[in-house]
Amino acid sequence: MIRRAALPLLLFLVQRFRRSSVDLLRGLSDEDLYRRFAEGEEEAFEVLLNRHGDQVHGYLFRYFGDRELAADLSQEVFMRLVSAAGEFRGDSSFRTFLFRIVRNLCIDHVRSRAARPPVDSLDATTGGDPDGPSLGDRLAGPGPDPSAGTFSGELRKALEAALAQLSPALREVFLLRAVEGLRFPEIAAILGVNENTVRGQMHTAVTRLRRQMGGFSGDPEEDGEQGGSRR
Amino acid sequence: MTRDEARERLWELVFGDPSPEDARALEQAAQEDPDLAREVEALREMARAGRELPAPPLPREVRRRILREARRKVRGADASPFWQRWVGWSPVAMAAAATVAVAVVGAHLWQRQQEDLSIRGPEGLPGVAVRPAETAPSPAKPASEDEFAQGAEGTRALSSGAPLPETAGAKTQAPGIPGTPGDATERSPAGGRSGIPDRAVATRDRKARQADHPAAAAVPAAAGRLEDADRFVTSDRLSGGGGALLGASPEGPGERVGGSGGLGRGFAARKASQAPESAAQAVPAAAASREEEASAGIDASRCPARVRELRQQGRPREALAEARTCLQAGLAGEDLLETLDLAARIALDLGRKDEAEEYLRRLRALPGGEDRANRVPSP
Numbered sequence: 001m002i003r004r005a006a007l008p009l010l011l012f013l014v015q016r017f018r019r020s021s022v023d024l025l026r027g028l029s030d031e032d033l034y035r036r037f038a039e040g041e042e043e044a045f046e047v048l049l050n051r052h053g054d055q056v057h058g059y060l061f062r063y064f065g066d067r068e069l070a071a072d073l074s075q076e077v078f079m080r081l082v083s084a085a086g087e088f089r090g091d092s093s094f095r096t097f098l099f100r101i102v103r104n105l106c107i108d109h110v111r112s113r114a115a116r117p118p119v120d121s122l123d124a125t126t127g128g129d130p131d132g133p134s135l136g137d138r139l140a141g142p143g144p145d146p147s148a149g150t151f152s153g154e155l156r157k158a159l160e161a162a163l164a165q166l167s168p169a170l171r172e173v174f175l176l177r178a179v180e181g182l183r184f185p186e187i188a189a190i191l192g193v194n195e196n197t198v199r200g201q202m203h204t205a206v207t208r209l210r211r212q213m214g215g216f217s218g219d220p221e222e223d224g225e226q227g228g229s230r231r
Numbered sequence: 232m233t234r235d236e237a238r239e240r241l242w243e244l245v246f247g248d249p250s251p252e253d254a255r256a257l258e259q260a261a262q263e264d265p266d267l268a269r270e271v272e273a274l275r276e277m278a279r280a281g282r283e284l285p286a287p288p289l290p291r292e293v294r295r296r297i298l299r300e301a302r303r304k305v306r307g308a309d310a311s312p313f314w315q316r317w318v319g320w321s322p323v324a325m326a327a328a329a330t331v332a333v334a335v336v337g338a339h340l341w342q343r344q345q346e347d348l349s350i351r352g353p354e355g356l357p358g359v360a361v362r363p364a365e366t367a368p369s370p371a372k373p374a375s376e377d378e379f380a381q382g383a384e385g386t387r388a389l390s391s392g393a394p395l396p397e398t399a400g401a402k403t404q405a406p407g408i409p410g411t412p413g414d415a416t417e418r419s420p421a422g423g424r425s426g427i428p429d430r431a432v433a434t435r436d437r438k439a440r441q442a443d444h445p446a447a448a449a450v451p452a453a454a455g456r457l458e459d460a461d462r463f464v465t466s467d468r469l470s471g472g473g474g475a476l477l478g479a480s481p482e483g484p485g486e487r488v489g490g491s492g493g494l495g496r497g498f499a500a501r502k503a504s505q506a507p508e509s510a511a512q513a514v515p516a517a518a519a520s521r522e523e524e525a526s527a528g529i530d531a532s533r534c535p536a537r538v539r540e541l542r543q544q545g546r547p548r549e550a551l552a553e554a555r556t557c558l559q560a561g562l563a564g565e566d567l568l569e570t571l572d573l574a575a576r577i578a579l580d581l582g583r584k585d586e587a588e589e590y591l592r593r594l595r596a597l598p599g600g601e602d603r604a605n606r607v608p609s610p
Contacts, residue, residue, distance in 0.1 A: 004329075004333045007329050007332075008325060008326050009327040009328070011325050012322060012325070015322065015325075025261065027518070035304075040305050041305075042298075042301055042302050042305040045298070045301040045305075046298055046301075048299065049289075049294060049301075049479040050296060053288075053289040053294060053297075054286065054288045054289050055286075056289070057286070057287065057288065057289040057290075057293075058286025058288075059286075061285070061286060061287055062284055062285075064284065067287060070287075071289070071290050071293045074289055074293055075293045075296055075297055078297040078300075078301075079297065079300055080298075082300055082301050082304045083304070085304075148510045152279070152280065152283065155276055155279075156280045156283055156284065158280075159277060159281060159284065160284065163284075169384075174281075177246055178246055178277075178278055178281040178282075179281045179282060179284060183248065184247075184248065199247065202242070202246060202247070203242055206242045206246055206274070206277075206458075207242075209277065210273070210277070212273075213277070
């Protein structure tokens with residue numbers, strides 16, 4: 001009996017020990033964790049994945065509106081992160097480094113499917129399947145929407161529809177700033193452009209979204225197509 | 232800041248990071264103009280809606296794949312020891328895997344133990360030792376007709392529920408092994424008519440008592456080792472049922488020391504005696520074996536067929552076990568020849584040359600067995 005219980009008990013203890021080492025790592029910054037992973041501490045990567053996995057996946061889902069594609073690209077993002085562990089020098093923050101990978105992957109993917117019809121409207125289908133769900137359907141998710149019919153639910157749907165009509169560059173800036181909460185210098189570092197350019201793109205994105213959302217966003221009739229730097 | 236300028240920069244209040252002065256100026260402009268205030272509110276609603284956009288979590292499977300890749304990267308593709316892969320499992324999965332592993336190993340060991348017990352054979356398999364004939368206190372002696380008659384009577388009594396006849400040596404202790412009654416074979420001075428292995432006796436005694444059988448009064452409980460007897464149910468099947476006759480083998484009694492099984496005893500007795508088979512012995516031997524088989528629930532005439540059938544089904548180990556059981560229970564005539572022939576062939580198939588030679592040796596010693604033995608491919 002004791003011998004039978006010994007192996008599960010041993011494995012349980014080993015796992016508990018491992019969990020406790022993961023708990024200790026949770027207090028470290030992203031940069032320290034990534035360095036530790038580069039030095040061979042695999043638990044550090046688990047903590048990083050716990051911190052940023054959902055964020056990256058959520059961003060990719062909002063950007064492409066495709067759950068499977070978001071999952072595939074998320075995996076690819078973290079695979080690249082694993083491969084690039086030795087290249088991180090700490091010049092930028094880890095989040096900037098991570099979203100640069102995300103962005104490069106998005107660009108690669110958009111280029112790779114450039115031959116296919118672009119997904120520009122809610123009614124257009126995604127994934128190259130003419131009978132497949134539209135971007136709006138995909139963004140709404142598979143299950144029933146508990147907020148459907150409410151003002152916030154309607155507003156969210158209107159925003160999803162408006163986002164789907166934005167150009168990828170403006171959508172990218174809006175998502176990074178308004179949804180992911182990145183600061184303008186970070187976004188500029190990720191995109192590799194001037195900070196003022198980012199601000200101008202954000203202004204343009206907000207203006208276009210307000211126009212697309214119509215009655216949900218105040219009085220848009222006076223908004224024009226003015227992008228560019230405003231500061 | 233003019234109204235138009237304020238209107239142009241209102242978005243910064245919500246999505247931008249204006250300086251404190253700019254923020255104050257914009258808020259003031261919004262407070263003074265209801266239209267601007269409405270616009271600011273609409274922008275805040277938009278920001279709230281943006282934060283509430285659906286964001287499904289990273290699927291578990293993807294997460295698992297990523298972590299696996301990360302581990303592989305750290306350890307190298309083939310460097311991960313097996314137990315480290317287990318560590319990543321959930322406790323439930325580990326417990327389930329451990330339970331399955333324990334069950335499989337346990338079942339396997341139990342099956343092997345049962346098999347060892349039931350087929351412990353004549354070739355000195357582990358745990359079976361045969362005391363040489365010279366250590367036996369009395370020389371091998373074929374049972375007399377009277378003794379056979381008495382044995383048969385005992386068996387019939389057991390079968391019918393009548394009291395067993397008293398046997399002279401039933402309560403004697405094994406002379407060759409003083410002080411070890413539990414390991415000794417009870418033996419009558421006349422040559423083993425009541426030579427029943429103690430465990431078999433104990434089991435039979437207990438069963439008889441449980442059934443409130445009258446014969447229980449006539450059967451001695453040899454050493455009170457009922458627990459041991461319980462563990463050897465098969466032993467009981469083979470030797471206990473025909474108990475009074477087991478020691479009455481024409482070859483005479485032998486002794487078995489060491490080991491724990493009771494199954495090799497009949498053979499041990501025969502082997503220790505090393506008495507040559509003869510035509511004169513064949514008749515009582517056949518009679519005894521028939522009764523023994525009948526009481527043990529073995530149909531001798533079906534033995535070769537069963538062994539052959541198992542062999543044809545591609546179950547050589549079971550076929551060999553069956554053959555051993557039949558041979559230990561005692562066969563005679565054509566059944567014996569056929570079973571030895573089959574057993575030798577199966578043992579050869581299984582690569583057990585020593586065992587095959589033993590069967591061939593026994594086959595050659597039987598009348599008409601030489602030809603059969605010669606037809607078996609040489610080991």
